[in-house]
Structure formats: C-alpha cells, structure tokens
Amino acid sequence: MFSTAFLDLPPFVAAAGTVRLPGSKSISNRVLLLAALAEGTTTVHDLLDSDDTRVMLDALRALGCGVELTTGSTVRIHGLNGQLHTPQATLFLGNAGTAMRPLTAALSLLGGDFELSGVPRMHERPIGDLVDALTQLGCQIDYLGNPGYPPLRIHPVAPAHLTLDAPIRVRGDVSSQFLTALLLALPLVAVRDITIDVVGELISKPYIEITLNLLARFGIVVQRDGWQRFTIPAGSRYRSPGEIHVEADASSASYFIALGALAASGGALRIEGVGAESIQGDIRFIEAARQMGAHVESGPNWLQVARGAWPLKAIDLDANHIPDAAMTLAVMALHADGPSTLRNIASWRVKETDRIDAMAAELRKLGAMVEDGPDFIRVHPLAAADWRAARIKTYDDHRVAMCFSLAAFNPAGLPVRILDPHCVAKTFPDYFETLFTVIDVPEVPVICIDGPTASGKGTLAVEVAHELGYHYLDSGSLYRVTGLATRRKGLEPEPAYEAEIAALAETLPLQFVKGKVLLDGEDVSDAIRTEAAGMDASRVSALPAVRAALLALQKRFRRLPGLVADGRDMGTVIFPEARLKVFLTASAAQRAERRHKQLISKGISTTLDSLRADLEARDARDSSRSVAPLKPAQDARRLDNSQLSIAQSVEQVLNWWQETQPFKSS
Ligand SMILES: O=C(O)C1=C[C@@H](OP(=O)(O)O)[C@@H](O)[C@H](O)C1
Numbered sequence: 050m051f052s053t054a055f056l057d058l059p060p061f062v063a064a065a066g067t068v069r070l071p072g073s074k075s076i077s078n079r080v081l082l083l084a085a086l087a088e089g090t091t092t093v094h095d096l097l098d099s100d101d102t103r104v105m106l107d108a109l110r111a112l113g114c115g116v117e118l119t120t121g122s123t124v125r126i127h128g129l130n131g132q133l134h135t136p137q138a139t140l141f142l143g144n145a146g147t148a149m150r151p152l153t154a155a156l157s158l159l160g161g162d163f164e165l166s167g168v169p170r171m172h173e174r175p176i177g178d179l180v181d182a183l184t185q186l187g188c189q190i191d192y193l194g195n196p197g198y199p200p201l202r203i204h205p206v207a208p209a210h211l212t213l214d215a216p217i218r219v220r221g222d223v224s225s226q227f228l229t230a231l232l233l234a235l236p237l238v239a240v241r242d243i244t245i246d247v248v249g250e251l252i253s254k255p256y257i258e259i260t261l262n263l264l265a266r267f268g269i270v271v272q273r274d275g276w277q278r279f280t281i282p283a284g285s286r287y288r289s290p291g292e293i294h295v296e297a298d299a300s301s302a303s304y305f306i307a308l309g310a311l312a313a314s315g316g317a318l319r320i321e322g323v324g325a326e327s328i329q330g331d332i333r334f335i336e337a338a339r340q341m342g343a344h345v346e347s348g349p350n351w352l353q354v355a356r357g358a359w360p361l362k363a364i365d366l367d368a369n370h371i372p373d374a375a376m377t378l379a380v381m382a383l384h385a386d387g388p389s390t391l392r393n394i395a396s397w398r399v400k401e402t403d404r405i406d407a408m409a410a411e412l413r414k415l416g417a418m419v420e421d422g423p424d425f426i427r428v429h430p431l432a433a434a435d436w437r438a439a440r441i442k443t444y445d446d447h448r449v450a451m452c453f454s455l456a457a458f459n460p461a462g463l464p465v466r467i468l469d470p471h472c473v474a475k476t477f478p479d480y481f482e483t484l485f486t487v488i489d490v491p492e493v494p495v496i497c498i499d500g501p502t503a504s505g506k507g508t509l510a511v512e513v514a515h516e517l518g519y520h521y522l523d524s525g526s527l528y529r530v531t532g533l534a535t536r537r538k539g540l541e542p543e544p545a546y547e548a549e550i551a552a553l554a555e556t557l558p559l560q561f562v563k564g565k566v567l568l569d570g571e572d573v574s575d576a577i578r579t580e581a582a583g584m585d586a587s588r589v590s591a592l593p594a595v596r597a598a599l600l601a602l603q604k605r606f607r608r609l610p611g612l613v614a615d616g617r618d619m620g621t622v623i624f625p626e627a628r629l630k631v632f633l634t635a636s637a638a639q640r641a642e643r644r645h646k647q648l649i650s651k652g653i654s655t656t657l658d659s660l661r662a663d664l665e666a667r668d669a670r671d672s673s674r675s676v677a678p679l680k681p682a683q684d685a686r687r688l689d690n691s692q693l694s695i696a697q698s699v700e701q702v703l704n705w706w707q708e709t710q711p712f713k714s715s
C-alpha cells in the first residue's frame with residue numbers, strides 16, 4: 050500500500066496480463082457477521098483484508114467472538130450462537146457502512162450497552178431510517194451527535210419487550226443497507242414470523258440479493274414479495290455452512306474491466322476471482338462496459354477484457370443497480386463518442402464523500418465538461434488537446450482514487466497525480482501495486498543521485514524514494530555485495546579474476562528489503578559497510594566486465610511507479626535518459642566527519658584524519674578511472690549539502706523533481 054502524500058502515475062499506453070482481485074467487501078462483512086451470530090465454527094476463505102473488514106473483525110472480537118486468523122486469507126470464526134459474551138463495548142467502525150448499519154441492528158436486538166462510532170465522515174452518513182425501524186420494534190438507541198447520524202448509543206432491551214407482531218417499516222430510498230441490516234439481524238429474535246415493509250423506492254436492490262443469498266447459506270430462507278415485503282419465518286436459526294468462500298469484489302473488478310476497454314494494445318486483460326455468474330450485483334458493470342464497446346468474456350470466476358469499439362460509445366444509464374461501479378463509467382466516458390449520462394445516483398451523495406460533487410470536480414480538473422444535478426452526472430468526452438495533468442483530490446474515498454488512476458490512460462500522454470493514495474485501504478489496499486503488474490508505460494520515472502563517497506546520497510535517495518513511493522536502488526551496495534561475494538568465493542578483487550567476478554555479479558541473488566541488503570536471503574547490510582568492503586567495492590567496480598554484468602541487473606530495478614537510484618554513474622551510464630540527475634557533494638572535511646560518526650556509532654574505531662585521507666584517495670581513484678569515472682552528468686543539478694540538513698536536501702530534490710512534472714497546483 051502507498052502511504053505517501055501523493056502517487057504520480059505516468060501515462061499508460063497498454064495493459065495486459067492477469068490480476069487476481071481481493072475478496073468482496075459486501076460479502077466479507079456479511080459473512081463475518083452471520084458467522085459470528087451463528088452456532089458453530091465457520092471457516093471463511095479468501096476474506097478481504099482491508100480497513101472495512103478489519104473494523105468488523107475488531108468489533109466481533111470486542112463482542113467476545115473467537116476470531117482465528119489462519120493461513121493467508123482464511124479466517125475461522127467461532128460463532129456466538131446468538132449469545133453475547135461481552136454485553137458492553139465501544140466499537141469504532143471507521144467508514145464501513147457494511148459494519149455500522151448491520152451491527153447497529155444486531156446489537157440493538159442482542160441486548161447490551163454499546164457505543165458505535167466511526168471516522169468523521171461516518172458521522173455524516175445517515176442511519177436515521179434504520180434507527181427509526183429499530184425503535185418501532187422497541188429498541189433503545191440514542192444519537193450521541195447529530196440526530197439521524199452516528200455516533201450511537203445502544204441500550205439493552207429484553208426480548209420480551211420487543212414488538213414483533215406488526216410489520217416493521219423501513220425506508221429504502223437512502224441506503225439499501227438499512228434493509229440489509231434488518232434482514233441480517235432479525236433472525237436473532239424470530240420467535241414468530243417477522244415482516245419488514247419497505248417504504249419508498251428501494252435503491253441499490255442487488256445488494257439485497259447478496260444479503261438474501263448469504264442468509265440462505267446460513268440456513269435462513271426469507272420469504273419475499275418483490276422488493277416491498279420480506280418475511281423472516283418463525284424459528285429461523287443461523288446455521289453455519291462450515292466453510293464459505295468469498296468471491297473477488299465485483300466493484301474492484303470494474304477498474305480492470307475499464308482498463309481493458311481503454312488499453313489500445315498489448316493483449317487481453319484477465320481478471321480472476323469473479324465471473325459473470327457472481328452473486329454481486331456490481332458484476333452488471335460488464336453490461337454497461339459492453340454497451341460502451343468493451344469486449345468482455347467470462348467463465349467460472351474469471352473475466353477477460355479487451356478494447357472493442359473506439360472511441361467508446363456514449364451511454365445513458367440508470368445506474369441505481371450498480372452505485373459503486375458506475376463511478377468507473379464516468380471516467381470511461383471521457384473517451385466516448387458523445388456525452389454520457391449516469392442517472393438515479395442520488396445515493397452517491399451520502400457515501401464516502403459526496404461522490405457526484407467529487408467526480409464532477411476532479412473530472413473538470415482533467416479538462417472535462419461535466420454537468421451534474423441532485424441525482425445525475427453527465428460527462429462530455431475530452432479531446433486530446435484539452436486533457437490536463439491534474440492533481441486529483443481523493444476525499445478519503447477509495448473509489449475516487451481507483452477511478453482516477455484510469456485517467457493516466459489518456460491520448461495526451463499526461464501523468465496523473467493521486468493525492469492521499471492510501472484511501473484505497475478501505476477495500477483494496479494493494480490496488481496500485483496490482484495495477485502496476487498489468488500496465489505498460491513508455492517511461493518509468495527515475496531519479497539519479499550520484500556523488501562521492503560519504504556525501505549522504507544513500508540517506509537522501511532513501512528519503513526521496515520514501516516521499517514518492519518509488520523503489521530504491523543502492524547501486525553502491527551492488528559493488529559492495531559483489532566485492533563480498535568475490536571474497537567469499539576465495540577470489541581477489543583483481544583484473545586477473547574479472548571474468549569469474551562478472552559471472553558472479555550477473556546472477557547476484559540480491560534484494561533490498563526494508564532498508565536491509567540481503568544476499569541470498571542473508572542480511573549483509575553491516576558486512577558490506579566496513580571500510581575494507583568499501584575498498585573491495587571500489588576495486589571490483591573498476592573492472593569493465595563486472596560493470597557490464599551489473600548494468601542489466603540495475604536496469605531491472607526500474608519498475609513502477611518509479612525509481613530513485615543512488616551511486617556514482619547512475620546519471621552518466623546506467624540511466625542517462627533520467628529526467629532528474631542530482632550530483633551531491635559535500636566538503637571532504639564534512640564527509641569524513643559524517644563517516645566517522647557513523648562508524649563510531651557501530652563500534653568501529655577509526656580516526657578522522659585517516660578517514661579523510663581514505664576519502665580523498667578514493668575520490669581521486671573514482672574520478673580518474675577510465676571506465677565510468679565519477680563525474681556529474683552534463684545535465685545534473687549540483688547539490689552541495691555541507692550546510693544542509695537531510696530534510697532540506699530532500700526538499701530541494703523534490704522541488705527539482707516537481708519542476709520536471711506538468712502538474713499545475715490546483
Ligand atoms: O450492502 C452493501 O454491501 C452495500 C450497499 C450499497 O450501499 P447503498 O445501499 O447505501 O447504496 C453500496 O454502495 C455499498 O458499497 C455496499
């Protein structure tokens with residue numbers, strides 16, 4: 050997951066390959082709650098691991114439910130059998146509607162004292178219609194903030210005091226989750242038939258199908274009269290199915306379906322974990338994508354997508370049945386042959402953010418003309434000349450972030466900046482990493498930081514990489530590791546062994562993991578940092594065959610979303626086309642002092658004078674060697690950090706990087 054302030058996506062040109070998507074949020078949280086209410090143990094396979102499921106799992110644990118995390122994405126839930134072990138809890142439910150609404154209903158009926166709260170936006174998302182329905186039953190719920198919204202306090206009520214004989218009326222026109230919550234919870238008290246009447250036009254209907262389907266898997270067969278009346282038969286009891294598999298998330302699939310529809314070439318994009326037979330209503334996104342021209346094939350638990358019509362065909366769609374996935378259509382609409390309209394989407398206004406406003410504002414930043422109203426959005430196509438490189442605000446809404454990643458696919462070849470990319474953690478923490486496995490870009494960004502020994506380039510490069518979410522290549526350590534591997538093989542770092550050392554370098558089993566350098570899995574970070582190892586590194590790096598062998602290895606580090614490479618010849622030899630090259634220097638006195646401190650802190654004794662003499666000798670050798678001598682690239686920016694703090698150097702490099710980007714501040 051990217052926890053950076055922003056993530057820059059270079060322009061995409063093609064997409065191909067296979068993605069396996071994480072589990073459905075809607076199924077995961079329903080299954081967790083049902084398993085917790087049921088008798089017996091339920092093993093849940095392929096459970097989504099994200100913010101929304103984490104708050105549900107934490108809540109279940111706080112209620113005394115046994116939650117066993119087994120291998121990978123499998124979780125074992127030991128059901129409460131309708132009996133609370135802990136009838137008192139304060140639960141934080143983040144921004145998970147699928148936790149807040151169903152838990153409110155279940156806890157109101159289970160009897161106990163509970164406080165339910167969430168993130169500030171959750172306290173702006175309505176729950177009044179559900180509370181009204183529960184109050185008709187005799188439940189006691191107080192609003193702790195604004196009436197009609199969380200946070201809530203739930204008081205215990207004896208089952209005998211519940212009024213179950215009259216139909217329970219619930220409004221369905223703000224969120225279907227209120228009806229889902231009642232359907233999931235009422236079997237707890239089904240001593241007689243319990244009827245729910247839906248008032249107003251029910252929205253997001255396919256989510257009710259998911260609820261009914263999963264209730265049936267847990268032994269509860271709800272009788273229904275269309276979308277108006279639902280009856281839970283007397284004597285209904287949750288029975289664990291023992292094992293249950295969670296399908297991949299159909300809404301998450303929409304971003305990859307769209308990508309397949311947009312990508313010009315590169316072959317088809319295969320999506321695994323969900324197919325057209327899914328129980329999730331959002332799978333009907335594929336009908337809309339096909340209508341716009343996408344080629345979508347499907348089989349058991351897979352989809353395959355390729356570009357069909359181009360430009361895409363404009364669409365005019367009542368998108369009430371696919372409220373989440375429909376946002377993706379709004380970005381596809383930029384490539385259509387006319388304006389596209391998504392209708393009947395008023396519920397967008399009460400989700401993670403006001404999604405109609407958010408989509409309209411951010412699409413406009415890209416240059417698009419957008420019309421919007423209380424329950425619709427109309428997006429006009431965007432001509433190549435009108436696209437702008439935008440900084441996309443994400444409003445802590447995972448779907449805004451994921452939708453706008455698709456804007457990196459544009460005919461103007463512009464990058465897109467996604468602010469606060471970590472918001473995808475709500476339902477798809479590794480969204481960007483997954484995206485990067487299937488997209489093709491003309492140029493992966495790279496920043497080179499070269500400079501003499503002990504200039505602080507490693508620290509600077511690590512920090513810059515951290516700020517941008519980029520990969521990091523410590524090329525100096527490649528030579529150090531090669532030097533170490535050379536010694537371990539019993540060879541001298543001399544020209545006489547050049548061929549053997551080059552062969553060794555070519556297949557170096559090297560990884561940089563969390564600031565550590567691993568050689569064949571062994572942490573050699575300290576072993577390669579001794580002065581002797583530095584000398585060996587300098588000697589092997591002067592061997593042309595070794596440099597050639599390490600060249601390909603170094604280039605392989607250049608992966609999305611970008612790379613910060615530090616060394617001596619990153620800008621001159623390895624990545625000469627890099628858009629930003631920094632040549633970092635500091636006075637020999639300063640560098641000797643820093644190195645001295647570093648070694649002392651590691652318990653290695655040395656003197657300042659000898660260090661300075663070594664540094665100067667090494668500088669002379671590195672800048673006079675015939676192969677790739679240490680010198681700034683012609684187009685390098687020089688940074689003397691003798692008088693700068695690390696933070697100031699980082700800021701300077703980031704500012705230079707920013708100057709190479711087309712984003713306007715907006
Ligand atoms: O029941 C569910 O799992 C959901 C129902 C929908 O909400 P509304 O019914 O509020 O539209 C949907 O947007 C949400 O992401 C998940």
Ligand SMILES: C=C(OP(=O)(O)O)C(=O)O
Pocket residue numbers: 074144145146147373400401448476
């Ligand atoms: C609306 C959404 O979430 P929630 O389950 O919190 O309602 C969503 O995931 O798009």
